[in-house]
Amino acid sequence: MLLQIDGICKKYGRKNVLNGVHVSAAEGECVGVIGKNGCGKSTLLSIIAGVCARDGGSVLLDGKEPKNSIGYVPQGIPLIPELSAWDNLRMWYSRDELLRSLECGVCQKLGINDFIKLPVYKMSGGMKKRLSICCSMANDPQLMLMDEATAALDIPCKRVIFDYLTECKKQGKIILLTTHSVEELDFCDRIYVLKDGIAREYPYNGDISELAEHL
């Protein structure tokens, strides 16, 4: 399986946010996209997820449009605060699917059972993020798009999420994530730097200061 993103362009008003972005990712690979604030990372993920239209280019997963194969975790907390974890999950899972997931799927792996009945507004940041990931992965997608997935989380929570992502990689899923986090960079197999609307692959060797000069 191969993800091929070719020539993605996006304009907001007069501003060219993306000027022909080329990114590729193979089966079982985790690819990171890094760049300054406002450079278009979230826009790129939104376009791949089908949330907003692109002005040009193509997104192909195994040569086809990835319509129902995407799990998108947007930046922020994509949950309804007044509802419980169960009710939030029920928006995206059928009852049987959810019970299965709680038993042995993504919900079980991310520990959602511990707070399944808790309303979102009472949850910690880590709980909310784990729940967000569960909501986004309801359809067991082949392509996972994560926009700053572990931002502002504590180490144990990050560990749980990274363990889950490692397992996803072993299952052959493709992970594309945007990040400002060193741990996430270390987790990635390859890095792209997004600058002036163009993505360039960067051979990251762990040296943050060198990477910073390229941003």
Add this chain to the structure above:
Amino acid sequence: MKYLIAQIKRVVRYLPFALLISVLFTVVLGLFAVRFVGASVDADDKQMVRIGIVGDTSTTFLGFGIELIREADSSNMMLRLEEMSESEAISLLDSGKITAYIKVPDGFIEGVSHGDVMQLEYVTTDVSGGITSVFKEEILSAVSNMLVHSQKGIYAMQQLARANSVAYGKNTDELVLRYFNLILKRPSVLSLDVRGVSDGVDFVTYLMCGLFVLCVSLFGIPYCNLYVSGDKSIRRLAASRGVSVCKQTVAEFASYLCAMIFTLFAIMLIIGTIGICDLRYAMALFASCIPALFVVAALQFFGFSVSDNLANAVIIQFFGAIVLSYVCGCIYPIAFFPKAVQTVGGVLPLSIARESVISAVCGDLGALEISAPIVYSAILVSAAVAVNYRKTLSDK
């Protein structure tokens, strides 16, 4: 569908709090309405001009004349003639309870009949002008005309009697006056229908309908916390899962509309149960006000869409409700505004809502009064979709 169910679940959990705030708004506005309407009715009463009639009004002639003057006040709202003794008249005049009194000297009618120059005395405390001065002139003119023309009529009848050798005396005079009375009391061949400034309903009903719309417009405030959020991530997630921004917005509006319908139902139930009005009437009124509720809810929902944060949302809801209610004639009859304001205000959503409510109260809710609010709601919800779409896709 799942998204809609989630929105409804969310609203159900929030409903008790929102309902409590809405009831508080209703109580406050209700008290204001009672006080305001009461003051208006009192003011109307105070505008009534009361004039005393002092003297012997037992003669048919004078009694007929007083009735003629009463009939001259076609609205029967501004002028009231009351027979009383002189001491009573002086006392009432001093206390301001009557504007003036007319003193009929003894033997006035007989004297006038015999050609004596006698005068009616008009006693008032108002010398500076104003409406009572106008009425003074009107009354005096009416009295003079009444005397002169009825005397002419009597003389004519006397001449006719003499010409036909018919006996004519005092009793015959009385018969003639009764005849004049009958003629002058005959219903007019034209019926006058005065359409007031209140869309065909009385002022109190108009005001109550307008305040009802204002009250419902304020019900959006407690829901700001629920429907206004700066976080677009849930919208993005839903869009990536095939629930477009349009579907999301419509689902949210549907849940909000359900909440508003329930809120109004609960309040009308309370009003009917505690006896402010009959329960069956309250429920019937609730049902017929649903079209109006559509457009008010849609307007509030559009307000939620354009707001970015809670403070902003509350301000928009509150001031939007007050200002629009005023311009749309919900607080003061729209007919009193300049033509330009009437034209603009007449097409705004709360005007449509007000007219629908008035039709509901009058029991003539037609197809137009039902469909116009719903069509307007669709336009507002479409605008909300456009705003939400833009917000969801923005890079900020």
